[in-house]
Amino acid sequence: MEGKSALFRTFAGLNSIPIVLDTTDPDEIVETIIRLRPSFGAVNLEDISAPRCFEIERRLIEALDCPVMHDDQHGTAIVVLAALKGAARHLDRDVAGLRVVISGAGAAGVACAKILRAAGVADIVVLDSKGIIAADRPDLNEFKTDLATWSNPRNLHGGAAEALDGADVFVGVSAGTVAESAVATMADDAVIFAMSNPDPEIHPDVAAEHAAIIATGRSDFPNQINNVLAFPGVFAGALDAGARRITEGMKLAAAEAILAVVGDDLAADYIVPSALDPRVAPAVAQAVADAARTEGVIA
Template sequence: MSLNDEALNYHEHPRPGKIEIVSRKQCDTAYDLSLAYSPGVAEPVRAIQDDKDNAYRYTNKGNLVAVISNGTAVLGLGDTGALASKPVMEGKGILFKKFADIDVYDIEIDLSDPDQFIETVAAIAPTFGGINLEDIKAPECFYIEDTLKKRLNIPVFHDDQHGTAVIVAAGLQNALEIVNKKIDDIKVVFLGAGAAGLSCARLIRHLGVNDIHLVDRKGVLNKSRDDANIYNQEFLSDTKATTLEEIIEDADVFIGLSGANLFPKEYLLKMKRDPIVFALANPDPEITPVEARSVRNDVIMATGRSDYANQVNNVLGFPFLFRGALDARAPQISMNMMLAASEGLAKLTKEEVPQSVLDAYQVKELKFGPDYIIPKPFDPRLKEYVAESVRLAALKEFYGK
């Protein structure tokens, strides 16, 4: 049976779909029923009516996240429509529960108009402790997230933007340490100026990267371009370079968030010593590690694939960002919280890897170095290192604790 057939079988049997609702409370007797529903349920209703914060005491709001999409940018499949995005949203629900013990309702909204989408999400927001936006195309995703963050007092997070950024920032810090380069001295080139590219650029700029260049389908985003959207304006550079081949000259870091095979291996020869390459297009990267090492043996590589070293996997980020945010009851996921998550990931990578992780990946050793700059998703310490770092950052920023 092929992988495609196995995937369909997995989703269909023994019962269709990947998630379900399980009761947290006993409901086996008539008395249980009187507590779970009428007349007992009236008491928490009155308590929440008197004080909305009581919803966190008497309902699952404080541990419930909505994973919401309109299906306009699903994986690498494009605009599949809302309903076809449901398997992905259910999958995110599994990851939230598995890695951070967070409950999820997946919600697919059949609206492509950003304002209508915003109104729908805002109307249902009281149900949830947080909103995870997923697979919404750029540039609408920026407007949707920004508007909802201003309107709601719960965390709103577009994982396609920020989840990748948190892990890239962690891997970049570690890679730079390995090659002994200072973060404020490096030149970084992005191929891809969409949601993930812009968010990654913003986060590494907060880390101290000054020399950042973005390349989109039309070339380098420089100040001679008159077609950049409002979200790209902040990254228009002074360079006269117009192509990837020109701008990659003397770069220290290449970060690809674009498409398969778009970074010719010859371009690696133009980069400085010990180049760092994050080729994150899925399922096929801009350049494979095998191709890269055929021309340079000093390259540090990361991809989005599990069959290569240094996988940039969003499951390292979003479950623990939300875990920390929910535990702190933060009104949003801020830049400081994302930086804290990155720092937690970077720190964890340098710790001795437990045997359970080695067994899960069937390897004898994982040690901080060129082939291990990012932790593995099944590391049981991620909650301690990442979620707790996020929680503490949130408490300090929003509550002065």
Template sequence: DDQHGTAIVVCSALYNALRLTGKEEPVIVVNGAGSAGIAIATLILDMELGNVILVDRQGILTKDMELTSGQRKLIDRVNKEGKTGLLADALQGADVFIGVSAPHIVSQDMIRSMNPDPIVFAMANPVPEIERDDALAAGAKVVGTGRSDYPNQINNVLAFPGIFKGALQAQATEINEEMKKAAVKAIAHLVSDEELDENYIIVSALDPRVVDAVSRAVAQAARESGAVREWKEV
């Protein structure tokens, strides 16, 4: 599924951005609560990378709103602080913004209202939620986008075909959470501690090491988590 690939690559970039900034227990605002936003939020929570606030056109999602089944599944796990309001309210005092939403909906003032050294992944394509230069000028420490002409391109190509190759090598019957987490870490760890900086939190989609690193990690996770079919002698 496309959205799971997106979630894996977003989490890899986030994992490294948190490594770089040293943020612990970050508040992570995910704007856009469709299939991609739900997949991203779920994997962030499963990997215990931080606390998530989910926002869509209605504002910060809360139990009393009209929610989709996917949103309803997550609602008890998000917004631990019980915030209400719109995107601007969600971002106040947050550490991370992840956008899979609409162009130019985040202002520099919103970035300034976040905690120091915020991480901003503005992934609406081709026009991001906030332009990279505007986010940096407003104090963002790390900016990732979906575009190939900027550093830190968050491209779900990084997850494929490695995940499928690993699943096939292990003869897995499913792609489970453990396999996704293994893919996240495999992609993240291709950036060494020495290389890690504001403009390099995720490897290029063209990096030749990616497929093998991901497939090896996914195959191992498949075997260890029991996602592998037992072959019986007939």
């Protein structure tokens, strides 16, 4: 978290303080942050596992009159959407028509599914450690049950092999591995975002045998999907506008701004800017502030 504080300062000119809580109890976390609120203009939640992270974020958004965002969820989701829009544009595809498979139903996976849905993607299949999330699975918690009501429109069952058959996009946020035989059944001109770090779900060299565009969470391969492209600018824009909260529209605007920085340089190995590109945070901040004003969430 000290590193993220440095990134906030470097890219967005924001001062932040890493506060570590010696508890995993949602009630204690929420109460502590509410009591600390008068000292801070915004709250960036970090390293809270699912499903507790969903409840904690929801309760804090309801309780506080300032921007709150769990970066592990929404920072990842924003950059994934920007990257997918870049990939689709390069391949001359419509994002809404893509079949997307997300491996991982934790904080990042659920947030990615939600933002892709908000961006118009209709066919999203999510995998957890037990396989495809489907409405008739009896072992789902309340958050996965909700996910099952609007994902998996073809009612698929099974595991990665069944999910990836004919899929256009793979988004890996699971720390698991995916067999090459399953990846080989994806559609032509497939897109693979193998984001587990340091070991991608499928190694880029292997993925290149089956995909047109590949992204990872690593800096030593092209197309690094890194949250630093999102969170400094999102918070700077929200604070500049005096926003009371961070909305879905503000997140979508952030994704568009990230992609806009790429501009005419868009290529298979350049669908998102470098994580260190100094143009990104100001562009994201402006887009987020404009969206906040448009949506009327300013104080």
